[in-house]
Amino acid sequence: MTPAIAATAPRRTRTGAVSMLAVAMAGWGTIGIFARGADASPLTVAAWRCVFAIGALTVLCLIVRGFTRSRFTRRNVAFTLLGGVALVANWVLLFAAYDTTTITITTVSYHAEPFFLVAIGALITRRRPSLRVIAWLAVAFAGLLLATRFIRLDGFAVDEGTLLGASFGTGAGLLYAVMTLLAKYTDGIHPQVMTLMQCMLGAVVLLPFADALDWSGTGWRWIAAMGVIHTGLLYWFLYAAARRLSTVTLGAMAFVNPAVGILTDILLTGTIPTVEQLIGIALIVAATLTITLRGDEEEAAGMDRQEGGRTGLGLGSSGRG
16 A cells, blocks of 8 residues: 555545534534423433434344444443443433523533543543644634523623523533543444443333323424434444544534534524624634644544553554444
């Protein structure tokens, strides 16, 4: 293989991973609408989401031969189950936040998670991200505050009861960061099999506390869609991409989620975006593209090598997708 071809292979792999992650984040930008449509308690939504996801993932695992392509070592299984606990708890807290406060407050508080992700990743690798990366993440978060109109040009917009909902959202974001890092270091289990194992764990833990579904209504259809699309498909994309990207890139791409969520809300309600929202979305796009496309390729590569080697967790950049 010539040096030119050898150099383009990792670049193509990274581009494909970024694309998969972008699709996952964009898809999750619609989760608030589905959660409201489900019209059920947070525990019920999370539990039945697991059930519907199990059916879809079982079929997908058989189609792609995920079971035979996986290596079930003690470490891999332990990391997967720990990630499952974080994942399910993240869902419960996130849906509780949607149920307690506004989508805006939930979105802002939840998306402290890119900072959790980068901070925990830096602790693991013992390598601090550059000031440029931190600055661009701050720009993206500032854009989030403007796009959600949490901060307006005429001041702040905080509703009563915000503290509890924001606490739920922040806790969910922290758990998401933990779950993503565990997935990053779980090399050997196929991403779809990993998600299936975690959903089985979630169903066993949560179903005894969940309400029965009302099959005569439409709420169960929203939950089923979350199970098949937002879980079965998009978590496959996330876990496959997480093994190929640095924590910096994973953190930056997370801001695609709220940007799409805000745009979806604007399109569905027919409202005209405000100046704050347009500025905020522009800042999110600029920061995300700067970190993921302009660079950090050298830094990301260095972080990936340290994250896979120095920690002794055996992560390979060619993790099974």
